[in-house]
Amino acid sequence: MKQIPESKILEDFLAEKNMRLTYPRKVIVQVFLQSMSHLDIEELHERVRKVDKDIGLATVYRTMNLLVECGLAQENVLFQDKKCFERVYGRDHHDHLVCTRCRTVKEFHHPMIERFQEKTAKKHEFSIVSHRMTLFGICRDCKE
Amino acid sequence: MKQIPESKILEDFLAEKNMRLTYPRKVIVQVFLQSMSHLDIEELHERVRKVDKDIGLATVYRTMNLLVECGLAQENVLFQDKKCFERVYGRDHHDHLVCTRCRTVKEFHHPMIERFQEKTAKKHEFSIVSHRMTLFGICRDCKE
DNA sequence: AATAAAAATGATAATCATTATCAATATCAA
């Protein structure tokens, strides 16, 4: 099957809701799609302001919420009460290893874990909608 | 090995830090240890006020933080940005199934999942300090 | 191109959970 490009996803979503693909939104999406890491709103705003320093924080919040709604972004809470965002469209599901010392985030995927999660849900007659699994600890580099 | 009772754990912890086992703290701990579910601060405060309506919210916050420090309580964020607390001392580790409709929380433990988490960490040369896994979805009762 | 309706923006106020502050009170060892 063909992969609809991310830009199209957003366009369609906005059209559907009678919303407009404005210049600030274009900048924010571009910055978000370029970023590889798990960035919080403040970090995104900083990068957005390097393109146009007049774009406000509120618009970054609003736009990131739109990107979550349309399925381009996912929010995670990897550190103390602060959301960070990452691309998810067209990517496989994964979970996170978080170093509490250097704040590095590594991604991993373990099919068996996913399998057993499903099995557990079934046993409890529970329908999983989503799940979050995060392993906190010390990464290799921080162990010296 | 003998199990040191929960009340002793707190006493020792407080003694160690030149802190006092005061009446408000006694009430709060008693209420917490009696409660079976995953209660947030507001809910704990309500129950505490049924014993003594003059005990303040700040003291509940402070005391629950002490209980976490000394290892009697663990905090989880199962719903939108609000911590809830549960007993952990002398209990086995477990993870959570959270129904997003009725907000019921079920506990489960899957040794294989834990095993594979460790394996994953080892592969990444990562030392796990703690982990959080939560499955969100719809429970049996809410499916009718 | 001019116009009018609708949507979006940025500044800022409001919200909500949690923590910090501080004067008044409780605790405890001497």
Added chain:
DNA sequence: TTGATATTGATAATGATTATCATTTTTATT
């Protein structure tokens, strides 16, 4: 009983996020 010290509750402060609103952009219509 006293005096040093820890604790309390009320409340202010904080930090992340959302709501508000006057002004500006965008788009469709003339």
